[in-house]
Amino acid sequence: MLIGILGLIVLALVLRVIPAVVAPRGAGVDQWFWRAYIEKLRATKTFPPQLPQFLLDEAQWYPPLFPVVLSRLPTAVFSQHSRYLAVLIDLLRLVVLVLATRWLSGSDQAAFFAGVAYSMTPLLVTYNMQLNPRGMAALFLDLCWLTVAALLLKNGTPWLWCVALFLAGLVLLTHKMTTQIFWFISLVGAGISGRMELALLVPGSMVAAYLLSGGFYRKVLSAHADIISFWYRNWHWSGSNPILESPVYGEPGFESPTKYYHGGWRSWLRRLQFVIGFSPWIPAVLVIGAAAYVDGYVFSRIEIWVFVWLSLCFAFALLTTLVPMLRCLGQGYLYGYNGSFPAALALGMTWCGMRNKGFWQAVVALTVLACLVGLAAFFRTLRNSRTMKVGTQLEAAIERLAALPKGVVMCFPQHWHDVVAYRTQQPVLFGGHGYGFRRLQCVFPRLLEPMGALIARHEVKYLLTYEGYCNMRFLADLPAADIECFGEYRLYRFSGPVPERNGAADFEASTV
Numbered sequence: 283m284l285i286g287i288l289g290l291i292v293l294a295l296v297l298r299v300i301p302a303v304v305a306p307r308g309a310g311v312d313q314w315f316w317r318a319y320i321e322k323l324r325a326t327k328t329f330p331p332q333l334p335q336f337l338l339d340e341a342q343w344y345p346p347l348f349p350v351v352l353s354r355l356p357t358a359v360f361s362q363h364s365r366y367l368a369v370l371i372d373l374l375r376l377v378v379l380v381l382a383t384r385w386l387s388g389s390d391q392a393a394f395f396a397g398v399a400y401s402m403t404p405l406l407v408t409y410n411m412q413l414n415p416r417g418m419a420a421l422f423l424d425l426c427w428l429t430v431a432a433l434l435l436k437n438g439t440p441w442l443w444c445v446a447l448f449l450a451g452l453v454l455l456t457h458k459m460t461t462q463i464f465w466f467i468s469l470v471g472a473g474i475s476g477r478m479e480l481a482l483l484v485p486g487s488m489v490a491a492y493l494l495s496g497g498f499y500r501k502v503l504s505a506h507a508d509i510i511s512f513w514y515r516n517w518h519w520s521g522s523n524p525i526l527e528s529p530v531y532g533e534p535g536f537e538s539p540t541k542y543y544h545g546g547w548r549s550w551l552r553r554l555q556f557v558i559g560f561s562p563w564i565p566a567v568l569v570i571g572a573a574a575y576v577d578g579y580v581f582s583r584i585e586i587w588v589f590v591w592l593s594l595c596f597a598f599a600l601l602t603t604l605v606p607m608l609r610c611l612g613q614g615y616l617y618g619y620n621g622s623f624p625a626a627l628a629l630g631m632t633w634c635g636m637r638n639k640g641f642w643q644a645v646v647a648l649t650v651l652a653c654l655v656g657l658a659a660f661f662r663t664l665r666n667s668r669t670m671k672v673g674t675q676l677e678a679a680i681e682r683l684a685a686l687p688k689g690v691v692m693c694f695p696q697h698w699h700d701v702v703a704y705r706t707q708q709p710v711l712f713g714g715h716g717y718g719f720r721r722l723q724c725v726f727p728r729l730l731e732p733m734g735a736l737i738a739r740h741e742v743k744y745l746l747t748y749e750g751y752c753n754m755r756f757l758a759d760l761p762a763a764d765i766e767c768f769g770e771y772r773l774y775r776f777s778g779p780v781p782e783r784n785g786a787a788d789f790e791a792s793t794v
Contacts, residue, residue: 294401301411305671310412314700340718343505348415371417383630396630404656405560419457451490505717512719514610519727528729561618563625566649595621675769689743745774
């Protein structure tokens with residue numbers, strides 16, 4: 283068993299280290315903000331830390347557990363290996379999966395096979411290339427539902443409910459999207475099973491989080507409501523080009539190719555492709571379960587619970603993808619991160635009774651192929667992308683910004699703001715990290731004001747973009763600037779007054 287676990291860790295580690303090899307200077311968005319947060323927390327010993335470099339943030343009211351735990355790591359460990367900490371947490375989750383599958387199935391082979399499925403799930407590889415709290419929250423949630431499984435086996439041992447409440451409180455103090463799927467599973471699971479104790483986990487988790495955080499969870503809850511309210515108003519423009527779909531500089535009816543919620547049936551299929559393609563084991567295992575039921579397979583009580591757990595994860599991913607009013611809860615395919623654990627667990631539990639069935643073998647073989655194709659496509663995209671990673675030319679532009687006099691920076695694409703703020707120590711006209719999304723509304727997800735007004739009000743000195751991202755209407759509305767080129771990347775250093783023409787003039791005329 284130990285050799286098998288070590289082999290799984292090696293397999294998972296190899297797949298999760300490939301992004302670091304492809305993008306050695308860093309990739310993803312989240313890690314730059316979390317490095318800034320954790321390093322400031324460690325340096326000042328003040329919680330929550332103040333991050334004034336993000337001009338459009340009002341307060342850092344993120345769930346606090348993840349940065350607080352990581353701030354306790356030795357400085358050298360965090361500084362040199364922070365991008366691998368998410369991978370380490372994911373590997374710990376893999377070990378928990380293998381042990382849980384062994385406990386529930388009684389089979390070493392089943393446990394190993396579940397681990398293989400988890401190791402090669404594309405979403406777990408792609409998302410964990412950056413420092414982020416999602417993995418820690420998912421681990422707490424998995425342990426919470428495994429505790430519920432133990433309750434089902436032990437017929438309601440009271441002290442296990444205390445353990446479940448404690449773990450639920452940790453979920454709320456770690457990650458907001460994981461909190462949402464936890465509450466959904468608790469409430470709907472209670473309705474399906476008739477076990478009202480599950481519904482009580484929702485208020486119980488809030489009380490536990492409040493007590494564990496010394497009352498800080500009240501601010502976390504305010505920030506949670508703030509971001510939901512923001513995306514309820516703005517989900518239509520998730521992933522859009524903030525300039526080309528701007529009411530100031532864009533063209534009526536234009537939709538960015540990168541936009542997540544395009545109109546039309548092809549966009550629906552594309553979003554479903556995201557849900558299935560990033561986490562193919564989830565629908566595959568549900569198909570296996572349905573086929574097994576038709577075939578006369580008798581499910582144990584604990585197998586039923588795991589399949590219900592998995593089904594609710596998939597249902598929530600679909601609902602937040604397809605139902606417009608629920609899209610404020612985040613891009614649905616990301617909930618596959620939480621569904622990957624019960625998918626692998628359910629697959630392992632079917633090993634003993636179904637592995638000789640033709641439909642089981644066919645579905646598993648196709649899903650393995652889908653995972654390999656998905657991973658290969660992601661690695662190729664990452665290698666060729668100019669926005670997902672910090673390449674040589676972008677690195678040169680960032681180093682130049684770091685050497686320039688202090689001044690406010692704007693970036694297009696906007697996900698560069700975090701890496702620029704961290705690497706250059708320059709203030710950036712961005713936010714959206716904790717609380718205060720109303721401040722962000724003027725620039726994200728669409729540019730709602732003329733650049734002249736923004737530059738004057740916030741004293742913006744620099745603009746970092748790349749060739750072809752900004753249209754001529756936008757560029758013509760910029761003040762006089764010295765432009766430095768780093769390959770296809772452009773660094774504007776503003777030096778003159780703001781002209782009142784083109785986009786700004788049209789905007790002002792439209793508001794009269």
